Amino acid sequence: MLRGGLALKITVHRGTEQIGGCVTEIATDQTRIILDFGTELPDATGQTPPNTLLIDGVNFGKPACDAVLFSHYHADHTGLLDTILPGIPIIMGTVSKDILLALYRLVRKDSVSKVEEAIAVPALKPFTIGDLQITRIPVDHSAYDAAMFLVNNGEQKVLFTGDFRFHGFRGKASDTIVQKYVGGVDVLITEGTLLSRLNVPVLSEFDIQELIKAVVKKYKYVFALCSSTNVDRLGIFHNNTPPKRYFVCDRYQKEIFDIIADASPSDYYKFRKALTYGSNLDLRLKQKGFVMLVRKGSMLKEFMRQYENDNQAVLIYSMWNGYLDGRDQELSRLVKPFQESGRFEMLHTSGHAPLDDILKLISWTNPKTIIPVHTEAGEVLAKGNMRENVVLLDDGESFLV
Template identity: 35%
Template sequence: MQITIQRPTQIGGQMTRISTHSTSIIIDLGHNLPSNDDKDALDNDSTIAELTQGCSAILYTHYHGDHIGLFHRVPDSIPQYIGPVAKQIVCRKYQQLCCLPEKECSAAFKHAFRTASNMKIFQAKQTLHFGDIAITPYFVSHSAYDSYMFLIEAEGKKILHTGDFRGHGYLSKGLEATLKYFVGQVDVLIIEGTMLARPEEKVRTEMELCQEATKQMNVHKYSFIHCSSTDIERLASFKNANNRIIPKRALITDAFQKDILDLFSRTAGKQSSCFDFGQVFTYNEHNQKLKEWMITNGFTMFVRATPKFHSYLDHLLPILPATETLFIYSMWNGYITNGSTQNTEYIRLQEYFANNKILHLHTSGHATAEVLRKVCNLTNPRLAIIPIHREKSTDFKSIGISPSLQEKIITQDYSMEGIDVILAPTSHTRQ
């Protein structure tokens, strides 16, 4: 068996290929994040065709671009799999992008939309078989809804690929039980380590975030929220905070965000009222009746850093009392600080609220060192621990696992009991 991991010592641009003598599958095919490389060396049809040659299937842990961003480059002959709700989100995203005026972008997005529409879906805990490889997806909490870890069984070995996950979300409760009763001990653990590079970052639970949001929103009549438009748990935190205010205020957004919230209500909302967003109103700057109702009763608006929302703010902010208006930034702080990860559009959006209360209220979508340690202990890998999705400078031993587990951490090419591990940080390796 061969395990090949592209770019293991960076956050983003993920790809793991697992091959037996007769079958190959790939987990994730992500694009570089802007901080890693302005031009992704893998982002072309010929390279992806070479990387995926002979592959039986590609399976995606979730829909973030650093895990799925190169899916549109994959030859049509290779089936691609993703969670059922995740597929709908990807399709809705590219449907939205197809509306952009630039002809060149529009053509590329239309191709991506068609490719996403043809993706196959898998279900949690239902095993898929590709040749002599069996793969079972297990649901995890992450800042992308419908995320999964994969248990891969082949040639008498068990490999767990965690994808991105965390232990402090509403949907994290099943993590320990899943590992104890469904996964058990594995031979190889491939595990993310994003938070190892951010030891100073405050990690609160989603419930704690909701409680703080409630306090702030309760004393501000008009709340504007900038968070991920597809992070169901974060959106639910602000929805739940909004619903605790008496009288309850309306949720306002645009048609795209409303479609996403309605999708969450139809799916996760059927399992828990926490994720039922109820009636969501689409803002229209020409609808004077809606605007008057919003001003009279107060509102919570989910915003994005786009020209459309700039126009909304140009119309709304001049007529709202500055002291009653709140802007909450609920994304990673690295996007609005100096450095290679800075997003100027996010900064520009925040600048609209220079005369208002601005609150930074966020918690990570990734596992803390404590949770990483728990996963290592629960799965007790027999042969190897392979850290991925981490900064090169980080030391996975720092999570505090036992010396016997520390000895199994692999950070370079290695062979053991019929398994060859190849770590390819920059170049691509043909299988």
């Protein structure tokens, strides 16, 4: 089914009724691009559902697509990368490519060459695919190097947000960046993750920093369960480790730190204290204390077990609390002893924009059409002042601009 006018065809293949696994297509008579190509979010047991999304010319049939572009490295945006048909250009940010390479070398070795193929493009430098001009607009998110895409066919401008927020460390600059590099648009395709969680208060990353600082002060041995690529949060743990205490991680995490330190001009992201764990450090760690990053898949979880009953040890859980519902047994085993002892803190905030911030972006870009994606509640936008501009598509449905 088609709705609307002329020239640009926008199709949301997936994401009109779910968070994660979003795939959006923009096409003209001459050009066809795909924005994000992700797997669905893991189920309650931590497993990613098998892929059922086949798009003719993209991951099925003969190649008929000019490029697949990735807004950031999270798997719900990149997870289907290895199914893209040969010969179709893959495009992403420079740092996103480096991080994805490190991640794939660890967990998806068979697909490393597909990531190596990707063309890395810097932010804010327009590039051309067919008759479309595209610019990566850097944006605050729980992934470093995340970007929106501004797509321009010479007549109409479409802003595709990917995942974004304004309440992180880099959020304050968004206003200026959007006004300067985006301005008014015809169509805004916006994520709406938090539209289904309207009553949950959203703390800023600065608030989280204060809370983490207090816990680190109170305990000598601090374990942190945190995504290995949530760079701002990792920065909080690193930069608030007291001078005489160790900041320890595994080799893979150190590789991520080195990528970020090379890429970022900011001192906040240099991770100079980061030490790769080795058992030769055990005695010194015990004596001086530490902040240690652990993950489900990390060998450091074995080290953590030795401190389960130590009154000076705490576990800070710094990820989405939905993973803790008990069905992910490996995770449950890891956190349970700390939960039971009461030496357990959940300190986290979302990587996504609450309704007020989506409305802010709408006011800055003044779109004629708003298409919610990456959401379970797009209709919330359709109830606001902008209701006449909101188009609620079904998966697979197209809108003509």
